[in-house]
Amino acid sequence: MRRHLKSKLLFLCALSLLSAGCSEVPISGRQQFNIVPGSTMNSLSFKSYGEFLAQNKLSTNAEQTQMVKRVGGRIQKAVENYSAENGYEDRLDGYEWEFNLVEDPNVNAWAMPGGKVVVYTGILPIAQGETGLAVVMGHEIAHAFVKHGAERMSQGLLVQMGGIALSTALEDYPDQTKDLFMQSYGVGAQVGVLLPYSRKHESEADHLGLVFMAMAGYNPEQAPAFWERMAAQKKGAAGPEFLSTHPADQTRIQNLKDLLPEAMTYYRRTQ
Numbered sequence: 533m534r535r536h537l538k539s540k541l542l543f544l545c546a547l548s549l550l551s552a553g554c555s556e557v558p559i560s561g562r563q564q565f566n567i568v569p570g571s572t573m574n575s576l577s578f579k580s581y582g583e584f585l586a587q588n589k590l591s592t593n594a595e596q597t598q599m600v601k602r603v604g605g606r607i608q609k610a611v612e613n614y615s616a617e618n619g620y621e622d623r624l625d626g627y628e629w630e631f632n633l634v635e636d637p638n639v640n641a642w643a644m645p646g647g648k649v650v651v652y653t654g655i656l657p658i659a660q661g662e663t664g665l666a667v668v669m670g671h672e673i674a675h676a677f678v679k680h681g682a683e684r685m686s687q688g689l690l691v692q693m694g695g696i697a698l699s700t701a702l703e704d705y706p707d708q709t710k711d712l713f714m715q716s717y718g719v720g721a722q723v724g725v726l727l728p729y730s731r732k733h734e735s736e737a738d739h740l741g742l743v744f745m746a747m748a749g750y751n752p753e754q755a756p757a758f759w760e761r762m763a764a765q766k767k768g769a770a771g772p773e774f775l776s777t778h779p780a781d782q783t784r785i786q787n788l789k790d791l792l793p794e795a796m797t798y799y800r801r802t803q
């Protein structure tokens with residue numbers, strides 16, 4: 533997205549001229565701009581997610597599948613409790629959380645809008661157990677909770693449709709909305725190859741993910757070690773897919789370390 537448009541949006545957010553589309557992200561406090569209705573986002577997402585599951589093989593390892601569902605379910609509960617206690621229930625309207633493990637050697641995991649999460653078996657050796665898995669899933673659940681996908685689509689809609697999108701309901705433009713979603717999340721063989729999020733979205737998902745895993749009772753102190761293991765993967769012949777969108781560099785790892793004291797206050801309450 534062009535820089536000047538983005539700063540203009542945030543300026544308008546600051547002036548509350550776009551109050552309908554602006555809101556503050558819980559925990560990070562960042563102002564975000566979103567004009568895509570949750571119902572639109574969710575219906576597009578659920579369809580794509582269903583197609584992905586139909587075209588890919590679910591893991592037959594019951595133990596690992598249960599672990600993915602257990603970790604996802606615990607973090608989901610933490611997000612729901614936090615939202616209920618802080619007046620953010622609306623953010624989760626229409627969510628249908630789902631956590632699936634697919635049989636695929638790629639080192640990957642992602643979340644689609646509305647709480648649809650996929651973990652690839654290839655990432656499990658790097659997760660090395662539940663807490664490492666909670667780092668990945670907390671991060672992906674944070675993307676879904678903050679609605680980074682809808683934010684990205686909102687920016688795309690403004691670029692493609694200009695001011696019309698501001699004054700007209702998106703339901704009047706279902707085709708454009710669908711096209712943008714497909715560009716963001718892909719279809720068929722392409723599903724699961726998500727466009728990389730911006731650095732800002734990635735850092736925010738790291739931040740909220742760390743807090744959410746802590747709220748769910750997983751020790752966030754293990755997060756930097758997980759990213760160190762991811763970084764070590766990069767040295768292999770073909771870098772994992774997850775790393776192309778999630779560079780595990782020292783900046784990322786240092787940022788996580790800086791966020792640990794905050795996350796630990798939530799973790800201690802669960803102990």
Ligand SMILES: [Zn+2]
Nearest residue numbers: 729734737778
């Ligand atoms: Zn991410």
